[in-house]
Amino acid sequence: MFVHLQGPWNPVWGRLSLQAIPYQNPILVGTFLFAMIAALAIVGAVFYFRAGPYLWREWFTTVDHKKIGVMYCLLGLVMLFRGFIDALMIRSQQAMAVGPHSPGYLGALHGYLTPFHIGQVYTAHGLIMVVFAATPLLVGIMNIVVPLQIGARDMAYPYLNALGFWLTAAAAALVMLSLFVGNFAHGGWYGFLPYFELPYSPGVGVDYWMWAFQLSAIGTTMGSINLIATIVKMRAPGMTWMRMPIFTWASLSTNLIALTSFPVLMVSLALLGLDRYFGTHFYTAGQGGNLMLYNDLFWVWGHPEVYFLILPAFGMMSEIIPTFSEKTLFGYATMVVASFAIGGVSWGVWLHHFFTMAAEPSVNSFYSVTTMLVGIPTGVKVFNWIFTMYRGRVRFELPMLWALLALFLLLVGGMTGMMNAFAASDYMWHNGVFVVAHFHMMVLLIASSIFGAVEYWFPKVFGFKLEQRWGKWFFWFMVLGTAWVFVPMFILGFAGMTRRLDYVPVTQWAPYLRVMLVGMAFYVVALGFFVAHLYVSLRDRMKNRVGADPWGTTRNLEWMTHSPVPAYNFAFIPRVHARDEWAWRKEHGMANLGNESFEDIHMPRNTGVPVLLGALSFALCFALVWRIWWLAAACLGLVVLVIILRSFARKTDEVIPATTVAGVERAAQDALASPARG
């Protein structure tokens, strides 16, 4: 062993022992029971309906970009729920634990969560929301929409696509497992050095955090390679760069950011791993280590990462707003330039995350200015959306409501971002809840765009529209919750309240914290409406069936093919004549092609290898977390072996015969013609 470990270790079980299971904590026992009941219900249902083979054949082993996208979204939704529960715990703890006379329960001096526990809760909350909720949802939607928008039949690398998903899922599972076996990191989602070194974080929490993060980073990088290759190489004939739909542009920009920045994250985490496992001194305070190095490396990824999240959201807004304004997007070229300007500038601003690190004033000035530059293209985008509505016919349907909410959140988030960029002000509230409120405006903007995008593209993927009544209730309660949580949080930001408090010493802040709890209650009600929205939509799916173009005023290629989209996307690869090809075709009376001479279609074949690699990576990371060396070695060996064996596989593709294609196409036509069965 190279490092000093606190606590026992043995060669068979590593650091794992029965003590790692938190059976004394009633909250975790409750969570465990809930998780078990849910798992049993799901497994039971699978057996009862004999859905196992179907799930394996059609979903687990699939390489279809739409199905992978759907799985990404489901993963994102589950993790969004987990992250939301974490948020409830943080808010209730802080509302309870104010002032020295507030009561304490469950071993806490105040409130019901000790620093050890609430630390894990907000670390998990942050990591989950960024990496396991927002990212999968966005990647999932890009996965579904981009190939359709450019008239392709699948991604450039379908197998890599599945692999990226299963690695992300394995990483998410690792985070969930840390609830019941061991514990999670308790310092904050982005890691603090040297706090995350062994002497100050001696448990396995940081290791869980590190490996889950690392695994998901690998998954996301694979996804970005794939999307870039797909966009560059697989566009339908006639789709020149300047005819590309704006969401595809946003995806290209965002994945270029991912491809260039995620490797930095991997390196920064790997160096931490060396420190924790081999006793090196990259980030230690003493013996030549440099803790600032971590801040630099992490935020060289971290800032581009936030733009990796926001650009697809901007892309979604740029699709939804024109459709529901019944008009083309204002300033297409400007939007493209702005997307890339945002992407470009995002590499040169990372130091604004540690303005307080006593850099020279000239250095802080430089980064203050570059950060403000981001405001320019962002502002331009806002104006362009407004001018898209100008002289349009705005329809306030659900996707549009979400997009408009996103627009207003962007105004608040952008302005407060600019306030953070003003370094002298930032000295007052860095590491404070003002920053927290700023980026929650931004991530709620992303969430709003995602909800809008799901409403918008759902009928394309599943063939029926989501109902609107409960959806609107959901929307309005989200608005209410946001106001009631974040207005007080901004005020507390001006109060100078700092982040990550387990106990709030300033009693004047109590009223604001209580109001935020009311906001959380609105969010809980919103969650109820969301469930109702899904339930009613699923129940009435037959009544709400739609054709290729459910919104009537859509503009891009994806609306040309059937809803739900057949496995091969397009029976014929379309020829593109214009920007907004579908709108162009509708105008020129070319909406109905009715070609009858179908051809064989060449498609990738399903494979179970990605699932296997996901499972092995999960086991590998688990072994590394607990320092079970033999298991780690075995898993690593198997991973390498499987990759080598797979490289010899020859039959990775198959052909859908023309007769099958003809059958599917006819069935899709008939389904529309037949009257809806309610």
Place this chain on the structure above:
Amino acid sequence: MSKRGIKGALKALCAPLLLMLSGCSKSGLFLLEPKGLISQVTYHYFNLDVGIMLLIIIPTALLAIWAMWRYRKGGGGDYRPEWSHSYLIEAIVWGIPLITVGVLSYLSIKAIYQVNPYNPGAISSKGTAAGKPLDVDVIATDWRWLFIYPKQKIASVDRLVIPAGVPVRFRLTSTSVVNDFIIPQLVGMIDVMPGMRTKQALVADKTGQYVGYSADYSGAGLSWMNFETKAVTKAQFAAWVKKTQAAPQTMTYADFNRFAKPYLAVHHHRMVFGRVQSGLLDYVVREVMSGKVWRTPMAMTENMVRYMKKQQANVKAGEY
């Protein structure tokens, strides 16, 4: 629900608005009540910055609302579906943010130099009129603040006493992990890092009590890692120094090694030291650089009540 319950709920519902109106009097809204030279300069620039941005943001929001209402379907606005470009508008939408960012950048740079922690323009421009500065060395441990007055050779735990109207210059370091030093009504944050030394400077305008705390996450004791800042008159300060110098407790390098062990400052134990071995801050920086660590126990606050009992027993046994 009882009547009080209903009233309480109503109050909670309307609170965001009420809170905004009630504004910033003795309300714990520290940043809006600056009481020191540096914090006032910061506040001045903050107001400028926000004011200029609101000049753009509010009209933009109104424009958005107007556009979506005026051009709602069935609202009779003129409809030009193919209209998607105008050089004039493009010039305006790039021009406005460009000019704004230019102005804000200029202000930002000016402000950065004004409140530069190592040599704040706001203080140095006053020259000798500002008075002869007081030096304070700050050492953050897990999780307490030790304030050393090197010239006076005294030290104080979790309580900073300074004379009002006099510039105070800090040198700061940490024993273990990174903390952030802030007294929101007097001065903004500066990182306090192990194995390194940073600086900060402030002037308190008036006598009074101000809260200070650590802002960067440093572990289990962070929530309790706050300190009291007392700005007093020069005479009171001199008297305090004298009284403290008479205190029996001393702090040598060896004492410090014991003092710096992880300690949750829940029941602030505000000690003073009448004699401090000189060069303590530099000693700590050197020690940490050569690899000294004060380890945190595993799962330390998994049960905080139990841990506090243990800590109190240790204090009694004289381990700190």
